[in-house]
Amino acid sequence: MTGSPLSGPVPGSENVVPPAGCPLTPMPMTALPLPVPRDLDRPPLDVLAVFAHPDDAELICGGALAAGVDAGQQVGILDLTRGETGSRGTPEIRAREAMDAAEILGVEGRWTSGLPDGALEDSPEARIHLARHLRILRPGLVVTHWRTSRHPDHRAASTLVDSASFMAGLKNLPVEDAPPYRPRTVARATLFRDDAPAPDVIVDVGSVLDRRTAAVAAFRSQFEGAPAAGEVRGGGPERPLEEQVRHHLAREGSRIGVAWGEPYVTEHPLAIPHLGALDVPTY
Known part of the structure; x- marks a missing residue:
C-alpha cells in the first residue's frame, strides 16, 4: 500500500452513522485522505472490493485482490x-486487523464508509453516500457480495452497490465535490454460495494462496479458533475454518483445472475479440 503511513487514531463512534452528504470517513490505513479535490487527480482504481464488514473481502475474494496487485x-x-x-x-480491534490484512494483500488503500452495521440498507441516503465514494475512487470494476446470504447486511450490500454504482453516474446527484462517474463492471464473489449460478469467471489464486490465507488469519478476533464465520459454516468444531475455506477454493479451482480458484458472477456476457481467445478447458 502506498501513501501515508498506516497509523493514526481509530475512527470514533461519532462516525458510525454519517448524515447524508457528510464527509467520508477514511480508516487510518487509507492511502489518501477523503474528501479533498486533489484526490481526483490520483489514478483511478482498477478494482474496488465493496463489502459489508472488515474481513468479508479477505475471506470471499482476497485471492483475486492479491493477484490483481501482483499484476x-x-x-x-x-x-x-x-x-x-x-x-x-x-x-x-477489527480496524487494526484490517490494516494488517490490507498490508498483506498489498492493496493501494482501504476505507470505511461508516454506514451502520446490522442496519445496512439500500436507502436513498446510503446510495448517495456510497456513490460519492465511487466518484472519488473511480474504480473500473467493483466486486461485492452475492445477492443472497443469511446475513442481512450482505444482502443489502449487494443491492446497495448496484444502486450506488448506477446513481454515481447521474449528473444531478447531490454530490458537489466529485464529478459523475460510473464503474464499468459490477461483479459478485460467489465463493461459499451454493445457491449462486455457475460462475462466469474463476480466478486462479494458486500463486497468492499463502497471502490470501495470511490476510484472513490477520482477523484473529474473528477467525482464531472459530469453526464457522460469515458464509463459512457447517464443518463442525473438528474441522478448522482454514480447512473449510481451502475445500471451497479447491472445488472451484477444479472447474478450471487448477488447484485453487475463486468464482465470480457478472450476470452479463463476457466479450472476447475472437474464439481463439476463449480459454476454457473442455477435458
Whole structure:
C-alpha cells in the first residue's frame, strides 16, 4: 500500500452513522485522505472490493485482490461498516486487523464508509453516500457480495452497490465535490454460495494462496479458533475454518483445472475479440 503511513487514531463512534452528504470517513490505513479535490487527480482504481464488514473481502475474494496487485493493478477495499455489532472483537480491534490484512494483500488503500452495521440498507441516503465514494475512487470494476446470504447486511450490500454504482453516474446527484462517474463492471464473489449460478469467471489464486490465507488469519478476533464465520459454516468444531475455506477454493479451482480458484458472477456476457481467445478447458 502506498501513501501515508498506516497509523493514526481509530475512527470514533461519532462516525458510525454519517448524515447524508457528510464527509467520508477514511480508516487510518487509507492511502489518501477523503474528501479533498486533489484526490481526483490520483489514478483511478482498477478494482474496488465493496463489502459489508472488515474481513468479508479477505475471506470471499482476497485471492483475486492479491493477484490483481501482483499484476500491477490499482486495487482498493471499501468496508461499508466497522463491524460494530459483531459478536467477536471490537471495531477498534477489527480496524487494526484490517490494516494488517490490507498490508498483506498489498492493496493501494482501504476505507470505511461508516454506514451502520446490522442496519445496512439500500436507502436513498446510503446510495448517495456510497456513490460519492465511487466518484472519488473511480474504480473500473467493483466486486461485492452475492445477492443472497443469511446475513442481512450482505444482502443489502449487494443491492446497495448496484444502486450506488448506477446513481454515481447521474449528473444531478447531490454530490458537489466529485464529478459523475460510473464503474464499468459490477461483479459478485460467489465463493461459499451454493445457491449462486455457475460462475462466469474463476480466478486462479494458486500463486497468492499463502497471502490470501495470511490476510484472513490477520482477523484473529474473528477467525482464531472459530469453526464457522460469515458464509463459512457447517464443518463442525473438528474441522478448522482454514480447512473449510481451502475445500471451497479447491472445488472451484477444479472447474478450471487448477488447484485453487475463486468464482465470480457478472450476470452479463463476457466479450472476447475472437474464439481463439476463449480459454476454457473442455477435458
